Amino acid sequence: MTRRVAITGLGVRAPGGSGTDALWDLLSSGRTATRNITFFDASAYRSQVAGEIDFDPVAEGLTPREIRRMDRAAQFAVVCARDAVADSGLSVEDLRPERVGVSVGSAVAAAMSLEKEYLVLSDRGREWEVDPSYLSPHMYDHMVPSVLAAEVAWTVGAEGPVSMISDGCTSGLDSVGYACRLIQEGTVDVMLTGATDTPLTPIVAACFDAIKATTPRNDDAAHASRPFDLTRNGFVLAEGAAMFVLEEYESAVRRGAPIYAEVTGYATRLNAYHMTGLKTDGREMAEAIRVALDDSRIDPSGIDYVNAHGSGTRQNDRHETAAFKRSLGDHAYKVPVSSIKSMVGHSLGAIGSIEIAASVLALKHQVIPPTANLHTSDPECDLDYVPLTAREARLRSVLTVGSGFGGFQSAMVLRRPQEAVA
Template identity: 70%
Template sequence: MGRRVVITGIGVLAPGGVGVKDFWSLLSEGRTATRGITFFDPSQFRSRVAAEIDFSPEAHGLTPQEIRRMDRAAQFVTVTTREALADSGLEAADLDPCRTGVTIGSAVGATMSLDQEYNVVSDGGRLDPVDHTYAVPHLYNHFVPSSFAAEVAWAVGAEGPTTVVSTGCTSGLDAVGHAVDLIREGSVDVMIAGATDAPISPITVACFDAIKATTSRNDDPEHASRPFDGTRNGFVLGEGSAVFVLEEREAALRRGAHVYAEIAGYASRCNAFHMTGLRPDGREMAEAIRMALHESRLAPEDIDYINAHGSGTKQNDRHETAAFKRSLGEHARRVPVSSIKSMVGHSLGAIGSIEIAASALAIENDLVPPTANLHTPDPECDLDYVPLTAREWRTDTVLTVGSGFGGFQSAMVLTTADRG
């Protein structure tokens, strides 16, 4: 099989779950972290709920200069990088700089800082042209998402390939998939890979309001995210970050590292169809799944759990259900499927990496997280979506998938590290 790639460190910041332990506790208990928006006055918007993180950069050890320099999403990814590195048992001094790389996914970059700075330089929208002299000195870093990868590279001393992957809502999957390819081809031995997004700002909420993609269930935020439920009416915007230390398997085992999972296969496809629309037959996602399985040298029957994209829009949930049936055949009806977006919302580019973390922890704990708030199944979504309560389940192999605006469809297969 050539060079194999494993996860030896995980860092997570998610709504209701700051750190890996709290994140897994939230998922395994089926608790939700969605609430009314508190970051700004949302009264003018159609959708006024979100999955926010109670995050203090000072409490996580960021210096005043780092806080001033970094957008919230950059702060997230710096903190999760530090957690992942500590979890792996490695220190920056242990890494060969030229054999260590970074890939970070993000869909919307430094949205919060750009929104805030426009408000300042335009004096609340009153100035045209704006007065640039009021801008923060690090405004350029907010314009270029590559600054996220640079921050991570500086944090660990990585001098190998360093990049940002931005493919919308599949960014978190695609960034990790790219990192796996770099290790497999021999360009690096260690990758710091993951994703981050902090999009809960007026401009993002307004954009999703315009296309009615987000839920209008403002009177019940805790139960507003309802993937695969017949009463769902859109997704809940979230934020967060997850970062992994990825290593070549044999090197990780030689140093006695704890291995969460092996990333056995990955593939991505595009439907070349519509900016936001999806074909109902799920053909492109099904093809990504088939190719990820082929790369893994596994059959559909080997999948023990599917971590679904499960955004909670009718279009996505039905498209995804069709894709599972198309790619896995009858096994699709036997394998448990769930969406953690029911609990932590949809953090756009970050969610793919957060879902990889959930998949690795499902393997670690032989436990399938539930789909919260699933009380009224949609007849068109007729698979086993693990409603309401986590399920103890032998979980050696997990399929996790993502679907994004622009037609991006990605799939990844994770397995136990002791697979032959």
């Protein structure tokens, strides 16, 4: 018999504040946390806005050695993991280390440290042959993405399966989906899982500038991210992280754990079509949604809210709308849909986990976060996107989806705990 999976702990760092309370305060109020870039001089860039986090590693409890060793993305993952464990009420000392695993997602891993070290080694790009005498002793930690998962494992003493998932912008969904499978099959009892990304560097910004994926709306940073709006013209790059404690459901119930939600379904598909392009019919995302619903053993009418990928690019929002119609049928026109990227931006691989956190909090508070900045309806995006203002609703099951470069399409179904429903 397949074991059930409960989410019992959350830890989040996202634009607009530190922790889950700050995230929910931002989302439920419909405020935005996007601003003009302050991390570097972006005056020469096409897009000069971002979702930045005011993060002080010392105040977060990291030691000088940890700060020196870890890239910002690793720092985010570790502090979120610590929060998640504390929130779950688990005592790490009481766990069997070999029955605890880690699954972390990221799209660009230690991008900040890699760029910083290259600038030092090459004398800010002036030298073609770099001088290795200036090499950081921690360069290996920055070069190998799996170090992110290892840092989290060391934090909690996990000696079970430890994995790094890098599927572009679906990494944060896929890392949690993989963690669920390990619990369901009985390989582990507890998983620390989620995703982290800190892509706010000149080279990453330049890459998205080159393909015109990010918005050039620099004169109005707070309202630059406009998913599903007729005037949308690209996403807002951001940073962030979210980590979760997943447990075997019955075990969590026995120890009286605070169960936020049950993960009842997950699926991922690839379109095998184009590195950045999407087919207009949304077939691959629709297939991922269909399989996730089957995994949950519910039909489309059982979904009470859809947390959309909603990046704010013209092709993604059309593709996603088509996918919802294809997979949910007539129910697509009845179910509320919204995108939190309108408020916190797009943190690449991390955003899928942040959106899981938002979905879990929506279930907890029985409130649907809005799509901020949605003022002008697009005839091609004709569903209920919950514009501007949060909405109270009776929520039992939430569908959250992701779409990533390379053609990745993922979907997950989260259900309110049975005890809370009763």
